[in-house]
Amino acid sequence: MPELPFPLPPLPTVAQVVFILIAVLAVIGSLMVVLARNLFHSALGLVAAFFGAAGVYIVAEAEFIGVSQVLVYVGAISTLITFAIMLTRGMMFGATSPRNRQSGTAAIITVLAFVVLAAVLQAIPWPQVGEPITDGQVIIAGLGYAFVNQYVVPFLLLAMLLLVALAGAIMLARDRK
Amino acid sequence: MNWSDALIQLQYDLGAPQELSWLVEGVTYFIGAFVIANAALVLALLLIWITRKVISRIQDRIGPNRLGPYGLFQTVADAMKLLSKEDIKPKSADTLSYFIAPILSVVGVLMALAVIPFGAGLIGADLNVGVLYLVALGSIGIMAALMAGWGSNNKYALLAGFRVVAQLLSYEIPMVLAMFAPVLLVGTMRMQELSQAQSLYLGPINLGLGWFVFLLPGAFLIYFIAALAESEQTPFDLLEAESELIAGFHIEYSGMKFAMFFLAQFLNSFFLGAIAVALFLGGWQGPFAGQVPLLGPIYFFAKTFFIYIVIQWIKGTFPRVRIDQMMQFAWKVLVPLVLTLILAQMIIMKLPLPMWLNYVLVLAANIAVVLAVLNIMGDYFKREQVRTKRAFAPKSLIGTMQPVSSSSGD
Numbered sequence: 177m178p179e180l181p182f183p184l185p186p187l188p189t190v191a192q193v194v195f196i197l198i199a200v201l202a203v204i205g206s207l208m209v210v211l212a213r214n215l216f217h218s219a220l221g222l223v224a225a226f227f228g229a230a231g232v233y234i235v236a237e238a239e240f241i242g243v244s245q246v247l248v249y250v251g252a253i254s255t256l257i258t259f260a261i262m263l264t265r266g267m268m269f270g271a272t273s274p275r276n277r278q279s280g281t282a283a284i285i286t287v288l289a290f291v292v293l294a295a296v297l298q299a300i301p302w303p304q305v306g307e308p309i310t311d312g313q314v315i316i317a318g319l320g321y322a323f324v325n326q327y328v329v330p331f332l333l334l335a336m337l338l339l340v341a342l343a344g345a346i347m348l349a350r351d352r353k
Numbered sequence: 354m355n356w357s358d359a360l361i362q363l364q365y366d367l368g369a370p371q372e373l374s375w376l377v378e379g380v381t382y383f384i385g386a387f388v389i390a391n392a393a394l395v396l397a398l399l400l401i402w403i404t405r406k407v408i409s410r411i412q413d414r415i416g417p418n419r420l421g422p423y424g425l426f427q428t429v430a431d432a433m434k435l436l437s438k439e440d441i442k443p444k445s446a447d448t449l450s451y452f453i454a455p456i457l458s459v460v461g462v463l464m465a466l467a468v469i470p471f472g473a474g475l476i477g478a479d480l481n482v483g484v485l486y487l488v489a490l491g492s493i494g495i496m497a498a499l500m501a502g503w504g505s506n507n508k509y510a511l512l513a514g515f516r517v518v519a520q521l522l523s524y525e526i527p528m529v530l531a532m533f534a535p536v537l538l539v540g541t542m543r544m545q546e547l548s549q550a551q552s553l554y555l556g557p558i559n560l561g562l563g564w565f566v567f568l569l570p571g572a573f574l575i576y577f578i579a580a581l582a583e584s585e586q587t588p589f590d591l592l593e594a595e596s597e598l599i600a601g602f603h604i605e606y607s608g609m610k611f612a613m614f615f616l617a618q619f620l621n622s623f624f625l626g627a628i629a630v631a632l633f634l635g636g637w638q639g640p641f642a643g644q645v646p647l648l649g650p651i652y653f654f655a656k657t658f659f660i661y662i663v664i665q666w667i668k669g670t671f672p673r674v675r676i677d678q679m680m681q682f683a684w685k686v687l688v689p690l691v692l693t694l695i696l697a698q699m700i701i702m703k704l705p706l707p708m709w710l711n712y713v714l715v716l717a718a719n720i721a722v723v724l725a726v727l728n729i730m731g732d733y734f735k736r737e738q739v740r741t742k743r744a745f746a747p748k749s750l751i752g753t754m755q756p757v758s759s760s761s762g763d
Contacts, residue, residue, distance in 0.1 A: 216450070250492045251495065
């Protein structure tokens with residue numbers, strides 16, 4: 177085998193290949209959300225992006241968060257968004273422009289948010305886990321205990337908030353007679 | 354021993370180098386996924402045949418009996434016909450969602466196979482969030498129905514899409530909560546451990562009859578009703594109410610794309626039965642399943658086919674419910690009852706009592722829920738019958754009608 181003038185880049189591991197595929201899905205989905213000319217296609221792109229995020233969690237061995245992501249975001253939130261789009265007449269069919277007068281402002285804010293986030297993510301000393309986590313069940317149980325012990329007040333407050341939102345939705349939608 | 358460990362060991366024995374372990378594992382999981390997904394598609398042919406035979410017997414017909422023994426190959430011929438049909442796309446349909454929807458509906462159903470324990474060690478992937486995974490898969494089916502309904506650019510398809518989403522979302526709640534009754538009892542979401550927990554030891558011998566249905570009949574009943582609605586079976590097959598919506602959200606689909614929706618529906622009812630078996634009917638447990646591991650898959654499939662035949666029996670017997678009845682039943686009957694049941698079970702399991710007394714109390718709470726469901730439904734249908742009778746009474750009688758006495762046989 178002849179000597180190469182430069183060293184070959186190291187082969188990506190299986191996990192990296194999987195991550196790249198999932199990341200491509202998430203990025204294409206996100207681009208579709210902002211670039212699609214049809215609002216329903218934007219919603220579908222959002223679903224793809226949610227799936228991508230769930231895939232990233234699963235690659236990071238956080239199955240519980242990944243599955244919850246699918247359950248909550250794909251199952252509930254994107255269905256809600258799709259319904260809202262479908263019930264808005266005139267939005268569903270026909271093209272709408274993905275741009276409006278605020279494109280410039282939005283671009284500036286997005287770039288600034290990206291810079292801030294990138295700087296923060298770079299600056300954080302990420303903890304290195306020595307060995308792979310094998311038993312996710314302990315983590316789920318730990319999460320449950322934390323909710324009812326250490327974080328019981330925020331947990332109950334969130335539950336109250338959801339209950340109030342639920343009651344409010346029923347009040348808004350009820351038959352006024 | 355797990356099937357994947359056995360297959361990996363076999364590859365090393367055949368001379369696979371140790372340093373290529375990622376390739377060996379990849380090949381193993383590919384073989385597993387390939388076998389299980391294709392077996393499911395062959396299974397669908399059998400399921401359609403069973404449905405036709407059971408329904409024909411109920412309707413006093415013979416059913417398919419020309420092609421192959423007992424007409425077994427009739428479905429194969431039908432599949433050939435669907436394959437050879439022209440692939441039509443409506444001119445104004447939305448290309449992206451129109452083509453992705455049938456694929457997505459089948460994918461969502463097939464993915465459930467990964468966590469179903471067919472036998473001891475026979476499970477695709479024993480995820481630590483197995484039950485939650487099954488719950489999350491339901492949302493893929495909802496998206497597929499929405500995409501098909503919207504993408505085919507047809508009023509009826511869109512209406513059916515709305516209907517199916519309303520139905521699936523409403524019945525998902527009681528189904529999921531009922532699925533968590535065994536999870537609370539065992540304290541794990543792994544499907545394999547849930548199956549293992551349903552053993553019953555008589556001395557050293559595993560009778561395999563500690564099925565959760567004996568302890569949680571109420572949760573099983575609620576799960577079964579909700580699963581019927583989730584798999585769009587009678588009496589909840591509203592989305593294909595021919596007189597109202599022609600065919601449902603797949604009205605614009607033909608040929609193989611229609612076949613995929615059809616396939617997804619049949620497989621879905623079978624897999625919901627399989628989940629019922631794994632969670633409530635002992636999974637692969639049965640007499641001597643511990644001693645003879647080969648009996649495990651046999652028990653599992655026997656139970657699942659039994660549930661499937663019961664579903665077809667219901668399909669041949671019950672009329673279709675109205676949409677308002679369906680929604681009322683989900684939100685006013687099933688959801689409150691299943692919430693009460695889960696809450697009662699949580700409190701009872703934490704009471705400082707001997708173990709057997711806890712179980713007796715859980716059983717009592719479940720029986721109370723079963724009685725409540727039957728009572729509410731009986732009352733409702735009694736009132737509904739009276740109302741219908743009045744609605745169809747001749748106009749000249751209006752105003753002269755006497756209130757129906759409760760002993761008149763209504």
